[in-house]
Amino acid sequence: MNKPLLNELEETRCAPPMVSGRLPLIGHGLEFLRDPHKVIRRGYEEHGMIFSLDLGLKKGVVMLGPDYHQFFFKETDGIFSMRQGYETLLKMFDKRLFTFAHLTESQEQMKVILPLLKNNDRFIELMVTEIDDFMANTLGDEGEIDLVEAFGPLVMHIGAHAFFGENFRYQLGEEYFQVYREFSQGADVILPSWLPLPKFRRSKQAKVKVEEMIYNLMQERRKNPLEPKDLFQELIESTYYGGRPVPDKLLISMLLFIPWAAHETTVGHTSWTLIGLLQNEEYLARVRRDIDEVVGDRQSYQSAELKQLKSIDWAIKESERMHPVAHVIMRGVRDDMEFDGYEVKEGTMVFVAPETAHNIPEVFREPHKYDPLRFSPDRLEDKKKFSLIGFGGGVHRCAGVNFANLEMKLIMVKLLQNYNITLVDKDPQPKKGLETKWPESPCRIRYSRR
Template sequence: MTATARELPAVPGGLPLIGHAVPYLRNPAQFLLRQHAALGEAIAFTVLGTKVASFCSPQLIAAVLGHDGSELNRQYMHFRLIPVFGEGHLFDEPPELLAWHKKVTRPVLRREAMAQHVTTMYQQAEQYTAAWGRRGETDILTAAREVTALMAAHCLIGPRYARVAGPALPDLLGHLGSALHLSFAIAPGAPLPAYRRRDRARDALTRTIKEIAPGDRPRGVDHGLFETIVGTPRPDGTTTDEDAAAAIILGLLFGGYGTTSTQSAWTGILLLRHPRWLSVVRAEQDALFADSATPTLQLLQKMEWLGHGVLEAERLHPPAHSIPRNVAEDVDIGGHRVPRDHMVIVSPAAAHRLPQVFSDPHTYDLDRYACRAEHRTTPSPLIGFGGGRHLCPGMPFAQQAIKVFWSVLLRDFDLELAEPDVRPARLSMFTPPRRPCLLRYRRRKP
């Protein structure tokens, strides 16, 4: 703490016991942008008895996300994640082991593996849409979830696991996500049906991983991830048993499913709502596949306009509206004093709509990445996948899966929304589009 650190200006109003919970949870971006515009880049308010410090400027957001964790930690999230993956595993382990988890799972996320994943992802998307026939309707979110689950199962574990367990993954992983979302309001150990479904889903997923993953491996990978992890020495001197390996792989599956499928749905919905940009992205696909090009990582990287669409979907509909940190000790953030009894948040929902970073921030505009490169002008402008010391290592996997899915759809079908006014489901994990969000499709001639 510095002697000149300033107290956080408090948001006025609030109700007894719940504080500012209603306006904050109803529309986080609107509430935070309005209060920051009135009170400055750092504010304090109360949600359900918790004092919250919010920071909303590029510099302060970078300071929070780049913090070393000595005063700011992630216990608020870990407390809710422990029941999802089981006690004694993953988020119930010390920080040095959490860092080790990223290291041990790196083989399936490094560039060489991602290049192999392109072929697998295209195969899964093409096989999925092959059953659609010449024309019809489908729910975008359902399709995105089912295809994402198949891609994640094939690429992170292997084809045998995808064949056996893949069809059940959307429901089982959905139970984990629903329980995690509920745990922000009700203690994750409460005797509720949603938590019992969570526990049954976790047990079923863990069991199938331990039964099927040994001997299975993604296409083009020499050794399966499960076999690589089991028996590997850990930083504390112990070796990883099958239960711990299954929890690590389940963490990969869960992380690769929820945010990816939601962002995939929004990517397509926003494109289809903006015909000007849809025609640009469609023309790019037609040009790249004019000579029946074989999908490769290099070809995927040439899909610049589709990539801009993925970024714009993340900006307008980030998978989490706020990123929380616990304050373990009094801390000075950019000259603002935050006491230890507070929670610190940075909000992708608000940060992605700052007018000093993104021109006309409420407008869907792919030129902001192509011509103006607004996403490169400030530190941490897009934080839908985190940032600083805790950038999600699976972000390239998610973006690649989204690009492949919509590349196949735009290449093979004429598409339109049955109802263009698709809104976010507020009371749901990852803020997916509200259902039904129907896609009308007509297969194009080869």
């Protein structure tokens, strides 16, 4: 079997060097649960781009930097396994779903999904409608809100509208949001889902309910197809190559997974993007000038106009770099392997860590400085492939990343056009532990109509 980049020397190899601070029996496990970035950062400072962790029952290897990232993502369907990396998610989604499926099955599913997410311009109008509704009914003319609490429902409503249609959004939107949030609590990258914890029990109950909602909508749409077709109609009518229909159970899992992944990442990145702008008045002024010059006071937008607002694109990228909400990405090792002079055993967990990797000065100059212009054409600090990995990489890179970027951009344009905004909590910090790295509440803004 050909394994690119593997060291084929037969001499005995050692595991990558171990991070300091390992405790008897539990190793770095407890520290990792409390603050994975702290122990990973220490590993980088002690050993550089590759090192080992002792996670108690599991061993771990961390790989940092574009070259290791490339190997990590390239071998996801080879030496490395996503199934072994995210075993808890197998209880939440169908085992045949593209994220966990074998390569051929994953490729077939992506050929169904990617064309549906390719033309994101068709979502501009509905996104604007949802943001206008949010401003009218949640924000009003002035007030104070917690960013995560406010953006959570907004992002979920945009997703429900885009993926399930207008009727679903307005008939079941609020109930769907509440049930879906309970379902999402089942995602835990360390604790096994068989533990008798309330969050796992609630997640399983919510899964049954939300799957029933989606199935009922599928049956209704098959009896009364929507014309012109929206994304939901296109997906339930889609087939694999050769004309085979996609099984209903798998379709439901796709419709569970895509909004879940979009919600978990987009809420955090939208919050951090706005926080970064509000903390950096000079760059915020640049963004406001661009909005004034390109769209002025108009409240609806054309795709070509939005593409001119590069300063917002760079701010969104900088929030991904400085505050990646997917702070660790994991795989399991299928077989014993030798790589780059090291031996890594079957069953080891292999990590890439965007939160640490995005702060390596050899990749990003002055990494602790907020500087969206690092992504401008004259600098392009992310030009080396796999430098920026907040949305993953390779064939398993987030399929909805362009949808998410458009959504975040529209939210920024609308809010900055219509409000003067200041941070109440001046220095928000990421949530601790292994949770998605949203800003820790309270993370409040104060606003008033411009």
